Amino acid sequence: xxxxxxxxxxxxxxxxxxxxxxxxxxxxxxxxxxxxxxxxxxxxxxxxxxxxxxxxxxxxxxxxxxxxxxxxxxxxxxxxxxxxxxxxxxxxxxxxxxxxxxxxxxxxxxxxxxxxxxxxxxxxxxxxxxxxxxxxxxxxxxxxxxxxxxxxxxxxxxxxxxxxxxxxxxxxxxxxxxxxxxxxxxxxxxxxxxxxxxxxxxxxxxxxxxxxxxxxxxxxxxxxxxxxxxxxxxxxxxxxxxxxxxxxxxxxxxxxxxxxxxxxxxxxxxxxxxxxxxxxxxxxxxxxxxxxxxxxxxxxxxxxxxxxxxxxxxxxxxxxxxxxxxxxxxxxx
Amino acid sequence: xxxxxxxxxxxxxxxxxxxxxxxxxxxxxxxxxxxxxxxxxxxxxxxxxxxxxxxxxxxxxxxxxxxxxxxxxxxxxxxxxxxxxxxxxxxxxxxxxxxxxxxxxxxxxxxxxxxxxxxxxxxxxxxxxxxxxxxxxxxxxxxxxxxxxxxxxxxxxxxxxxxxxxxxxxxxxxxxxxxxxxxxxxxxxxxxxxxxxxxxxxxxxxxxxxxxxxxxxxxxxxxxxxxxxxxxxxxxxxxxxxxxxxxxxxxxxxxxxxxxxxxxxxxxxxxxxxxxxxxxxxxxxxxxxxxxxxxxxxxxxxxxxxxxxxxxxxxxxxxxxxxxxxxxxxxxx
Numbered sequence: 026x027x028x029x030x031x032x033x034x035x036x037x038x039x040x041x042x043x044x045x046x047x048x049x050x051x052x053x054x055x056x057x058x059x060x061x062x063x064x065x066x067x068x069x070x071x072x073x074x075x076x077x078x079x080x081x082x083x084x085x086x087x088x089x090x091x092x093x094x095x096x097x098x099x100x101x102x103x104x105x106x107x108x109x110x111x112x113x114x115x116x117x118x119x120x121x122x123x124x125x126x127x128x129x130x131x132x133x134x135x136x137x138x139x140x141x142x143x144x145x146x147x148x149x150x151x152x153x154x155x156x157x158x159x160x161x162x163x164x165x166x167x168x169x170x171x172x173x174x175x176x177x178x179x180x181x182x183x184x185x186x187x188x189x190x191x192x193x194x195x196x197x198x199x200x201x202x203x204x205x206x207x208x209x210x211x212x213x214x215x216x217x218x219x220x221x222x223x224x225x226x227x228x229x230x231x232x233x234x235x236x237x238x239x240x241x242x243x244x245x246x247x248x249x250x251x252x253x254x255x256x257x258x259x260x261x262x263x264x265x266x267x268x269x270x271x272x273x274x275x276x277x278x279x280x281x282x283x284x285x286x287x288x289x290x291x292x293x294x295x296x297x298x299x300x301x302x303x304x305x306x307x308x309x310x311x312x313x314x315x316x317x318x319x320x321x322x323x324x325x326x327x328x329x330x331x332x333x334x335x336x337x338x339x340x341x342x343x344x345x346x347x348x349x350x351x352x353x354x355x356x357x358x
Numbered sequence: 359x360x361x362x363x364x365x366x367x368x369x370x371x372x373x374x375x376x377x378x379x380x381x382x383x384x385x386x387x388x389x390x391x392x393x394x395x396x397x398x399x400x401x402x403x404x405x406x407x408x409x410x411x412x413x414x415x416x417x418x419x420x421x422x423x424x425x426x427x428x429x430x431x432x433x434x435x436x437x438x439x440x441x442x443x444x445x446x447x448x449x450x451x452x453x454x455x456x457x458x459x460x461x462x463x464x465x466x467x468x469x470x471x472x473x474x475x476x477x478x479x480x481x482x483x484x485x486x487x488x489x490x491x492x493x494x495x496x497x498x499x500x501x502x503x504x505x506x507x508x509x510x511x512x513x514x515x516x517x518x519x520x521x522x523x524x525x526x527x528x529x530x531x532x533x534x535x536x537x538x539x540x541x542x543x544x545x546x547x548x549x550x551x552x553x554x555x556x557x558x559x560x561x562x563x564x565x566x567x568x569x570x571x572x573x574x575x576x577x578x579x580x581x582x583x584x585x586x587x588x589x590x591x592x593x594x595x596x597x598x599x600x601x602x603x604x605x606x607x608x609x610x611x612x613x614x615x616x617x618x619x620x621x622x623x624x625x626x627x628x629x630x631x632x633x634x635x636x637x638x639x640x641x642x643x644x645x646x647x648x649x650x651x652x653x654x655x656x657x658x659x660x661x662x663x664x665x666x667x668x669x670x671x672x673x674x675x676x677x678x679x680x681x682x683x684x685x686x687x688x689x690x691x
Contacts, residue, residue: 079426079454079456081673082414112445120413121412123413
């Protein structure tokens with residue numbers, strides 16, 4: 026039996042974010058659904074980029090942001106995801122390694138260019154995402170390094186990974202390897218529209234025990250069970266999932282397990298600047314606590330702290346030292 | 359006589375900034391002089407990039423930042439500078455046009471890649487810059503569109519443009535065209551080390567009247583006249599320059615002309631986050647006022663406001679609406 030070399034291995038789309046400010050009118054004129062993630066092709070990506078304002082490029086990708094958050098909180102994180110060997114691909118690889126995350130998935134030398142997500146941040150801090158998957162489409166089961174999966178306490182998969190067709194197999198391969206090595210598998214539902222695209226398959230993954238721990242926010246949970254009533258959806262989730270974390274923005278978050286529900290309030294935030302990465306960093310905080318032996322309530326608080334910090338700044342990768350903040354908050358020693 | 363189609367035409371190095379946080383120790387270990395700009399070659403750029411932390415990419419370049427600031431304040435700005443037709447070159451072109459600046463310099467299809475500046479931001483907010491000039495080296499006199507220079511009330515040149523050898527000729531060509539069309543020419547001294555490299559040539563540009571208006575900060579002014587005494591340096595500048603703007607960080611700024619000296623205090627800043635672009639945005643505010651008919655004191659105040667805003671955020675391109683801030687401050691209507 027191998028030693029646990031990683032606390033959290035995240036597998037997801039390797040994406041560089043291009044953030045720009047936009048007014049609500051711009052979203053309406055371009056038919057975008059505020060707060061959600063839409064998939065776009067290369068032509069649409071070029072058209073939208075030409076129409077949008079000046080950008081800031083920051084490495085992103087939902088699961089990759091979570092891996093960076095885990096490393097920032099002092100736990101051992103790894104990432105598997107596909108970039109091309111191009112300018113943005115080099116930026117992605119540099120940034121995730123410089124953040125202390127183990128990343129060794131080989132870059133593609135042919136095919137589509139590195140994925141990018143055009144993110145429009147409205148004056149209320151809400152982000153609306155438009156993703157061109159590019160090279161991320163080409164993640165396959167061959168990219169799943171069994172030794173790395175076996176070495177991780179938990180393998181964390183993003184629901185967005187269900188969009189690139191070949192990545193589904195990579196996802197299932199990773200889950201199988203993890204379980205065979207008696208490790209846990211977590212899934213984030215990613216986005217209410219993503220849930221809408223794959224409701225049946227996600228429910229099957231949860232009910233079959235392919236995933237042990239589910240992360241979702243209120244909108245995703247309601248979308249999963251096609252109900253407008255939060256309590257109804259929560260009751261279904263308690264029946265279907267082994268363990269789950271549900272986040273509700275300013276209403277706080279809950280951890281559900283066979284032992285019942287643990288709730289914590291949201292972290293106080295002075296001003297919401299940009300909500301990009303809120304869910305990713307909540308997962309990072311929770312997983313750091315979960316894999317390093319904290320109680321569920323403490324893990325939730327660590328998630329709330331990381332999420333509160335990320336929405337107080339621009340972009341989904343932390344500017345300030347998360348470990349120092351967690352220590353100041355008495356959550357980590 | 360052509361109409362003034364532009365208020366300010368800025369000519370400089372077209373650069374994409376890569377910003378990363380760094381501790382003071384990192385600067386010392388890499389032999390960097392804090393707060394200054396050093397030129398590096400491609401190999402050094404790769405080595406430094408590999409060693410530095412996760413980055414944020416934002417279009418930059420000193421004169422380009424000034425052009426963006428002028429446009430953000432509601433005046434008409436243009437930019438001339440050289441990128442390559444590569445990923446970063448497209449980012450630069452998109453961002454400056456999306457900011458409302460006229461930019462039509464053709465991108466190079468061969469040769470060095472688009473210039474980048476690796477900027478290390480220390481906890482005190484000070485930035486230390488390492489520039490790989492790349493394609494910016496290839497700006498030549500052929501890139502100076504006479505009709506554009508003739509149409510601009512003032513042509514603003516950055517001292518850094520004296521580094522790429524071929525750009526010197528472009529610089530002098532632009533100054534000649536501007537003066538022939540009875541337009542003004544401004545020069546920023548850019549950096550104390552830059553002044554040290556070209557002291558004799560810069561003094562000649564100023565004394566010969568090749569430039570009408572000089573921008574410098576205290577360190578650059580002292581370097582120009584090789585004195586540690588501010589008043590001595592200022593006396594020399596009054597003799598040599600037709601008009602000049604001298605910025606002194608928290609000590610405020612002065613405008614020098616044949617009519618004497620006008621002084622204004624610094625703009626109150628809550629917290630200095632990143633000083634990148636402070637001088638560039640001061641110039642933007644001053645030039646906006648200067649070319650649209652404000653009094654020198656009002657132009658200085660507009661410069662102080664723009665500089666104060668840019669050091670309160672990360673990067674040298676404004677996140678907030680500068681025109682709204684200037685209106686709230688009663689400086690523009």
